Amino acid sequence: MLSRCLRPISRIPGNLIPITLSHYIPKPQNNIPCHRITASLTSVSVLTCKRPNTVPFQVRSVATIVDPAARFDEMVIGPQRKYYFLGGKGGVGKTSCAASLAVKFADHGHPTIVISTDPAHSLSDSFAQDLARGDLVPIEGLNSPLFALEINPEKAKEDFQTASQKNGGSAVKDFMNNMGLGMLADQFGDLKLGELLDTPPPGLDEAIAISKACIYLDPFLVMQFVESPQYSMFSRIVFDTAPTGHTLRLLSLPDFLDASIGKIMKFKQKLASAASAFKSVLGKAAEQQDVPDKLQQLRERMTKVRDLFRDSNSTEFVIVTIPSVMAINESSRLHASLRKECVPVHRLIVNQILPPSVSGCKFCTTKRKDQMRAIDMIRNDPELANLRIIEADLVDLEIRGVPALKFMGDIVWR
Numbered sequence: 001m002l003s004r005c006l007r008p009i010s011r012i013p014g015n016l017i018p019i020t021l022s023h024y025i026p027k028p029q030n031n032i033p034c035h036r037i038t039a040s041l042t043s044v045s046v047l048t049c050k051r052p053n054t055v056p057f058q059v060r061s062v063a064t065i066v067d068p069a070a071r072f073d074e075m076v077i078g079p080q081r082k083y084y085f086l087g088g089k090g091g092v093g094k095t096s097c098a099a100s101l102a103v104k105f106a107d108h109g110h111p112t113i114v115i116s117t118d119p120a121h122s123l124s125d126s127f128a129q130d131l132a133r134g135d136l137v138p139i140e141g142l143n144s145p146l147f148a149l150e151i152n153p154e155k156a157k158e159d160f161q162t163a164s165q166k167n168g169g170s171a172v173k174d175f176m177n178n179m180g181l182g183m184l185a186d187q188f189g190d191l192k193l194g195e196l197l198d199t200p201p202p203g204l205d206e207a208i209a210i211s212k213a214c215i216y217l218d219p220f221l222v223m224q225f226v227e228s229p230q231y232s233m234f235s236r237i238v239f240d241t242a243p244t245g246h247t248l249r250l251l252s253l254p255d256f257l258d259a260s261i262g263k264i265m266k267f268k269q270k271l272a273s274a275a276s277a278f279k280s281v282l283g284k285a286a287e288q289q290d291v292p293d294k295l296q297q298l299r300e301r302m303t304k305v306r307d308l309f310r311d312s313n314s315t316e317f318v319i320v321t322i323p324s325v326m327a328i329n330e331s332s333r334l335h336a337s338l339r340k341e342c343v344p345v346h347r348l349i350v351n352q353i354l355p356p357s358v359s360g361c362k363f364c365t366t367k368r369k370d371q372m373r374a375i376d377m378i379r380n381d382p383e384l385a386n387l388r389i390i391e392a393d394l395v396d397l398e399i400r401g402v403p404a405l406k407f408m409g410d411i412v413w414r
């Protein structure tokens with residue numbers, strides 16, 4: 001159990017730089033206030049904390065120079081709803097950064113939701129709390145409202161496919177009915193629609209693709225939070241996204257669906273005129289006049305999703321990376337793709353930087369040199385150089401649970 005002693009220090013011997021200082025005190029010393037800190041100004045260090053007339057004791061500390069790149073004040077300002085997507089290569093610290101950002105927003109009075117869309121979730125581990133119930137779970141240990149949600153698209157897809165195979169495809173039919181494609185579903189009534197999910201015939205594939213996407217994929221989840229009055233109280237929504245490839249598919253989905261809907265509308269119009277010719281021969285009126293409207297509504301929702309992704313007043317995509325050549329190359333490609341999709345990106349977190357070795361550790365010195373070379377790559381990268389670079393040190397504790405996330409938040413979100 002860790003406790004946090006937060007004390008703004010305006011003056012440290014030998015330095016006149018205003019900093020905020022937060023540190024962990026081992027449990028036996030929980031109640032000892034810190035009166036004086038002696039420290040070198042590395043961002044993470046073991047400090048000596050001395051109370052007058054007592055023996056000095058050591059605390060693990062973070063001394064954070066207020067970083068003009070991070071500008072957390074800009075992120076926290078304003079009551080209007082904002083969406084933050086955190087993405088990057090696997091294992092770089094996306095979840096830790098997303099969870100710590102959500103905790104910090106909540107601490108600043110924003111009712112916040114943090115959502116993981118990564119099929120390999122680690123949000124539950126990060127908060128040390130079970131968040132896989134499929135609905136919003138309140139985060140314990142905070143005085144302000146923070147809720148979390150883990151969604152598992154792969155599991156949902158499996159459940160859906162199993163269900164649709166078991167009941168002869170009625171789930172797919174229901175969906176198509178809702179989209180105004182019931183007539184189309186009926187035409188394929190003799191076929192097992194569950195199987196069509198895997199081998200769609202020509203013409204139906206777009207409908208199936210949309211049905212999959214509508215049910216499982218993140219843009220619709222985003223819209224759920226945008227449109228539903230149930231969530232209107234939340235002013236910050238943080239997404240912990242899956243590694244890069246998935247994120248790119250997610251971002252290109254609105255355009256893909258828009259094009260697919262266009263194809264379906266044409267296909268449907270052909271079918272409808274064939275059906276109405278057939279029915280007029282039998283003396284029946286043409287049905288389903290509202291079909292194009294429903295597809296049109298879906299198309300409008302897609303446009304809203306796309307606009308939301310691109311609106312710099314409400315949305316920001318924060319790229320997380322580590323100082324390694326492979327991670328930085330991937331971040332560069334991610335940034336290029338985001339720019340192509342017109343998604344606003346302003347910040348790049350370079351996480352897990354080794355602090356300078358104070359003990360002369362050879363491995364640490366070599367590793368840090370390597371990392372510094374990688375950071376130079378960012379400065380010379382035409383894609384990344386214009387972003388605000390937030391450097392965050394590798395800390396010697398596991399980022400797990402609310403106190404640790406607050407600690408991480410003080411390192412990253414300044």
Ligand SMILES: Nc1ncnc2c1ncn2[C@@H]1O[C@H](COP(=O)(O)OP(=O)(O)OP(=O)(O)O)[C@@H](O)[C@H]1O
Pocket residue numbers: 089090091092093094095096097118120121122243351352353392393394395396397398399400
């Ligand atoms: N600055 C840091 N200092 C120390 N450990 C860190 C730091 N950032 C992240 N970690 C640790 O690195 C591991 C991976 O972090 P995290 O789960 O946040 O990454 P991720 O990018 O979300 O991973 P994945 O792609 O697998 O979901 C975790 O054990 C986390 O505690």
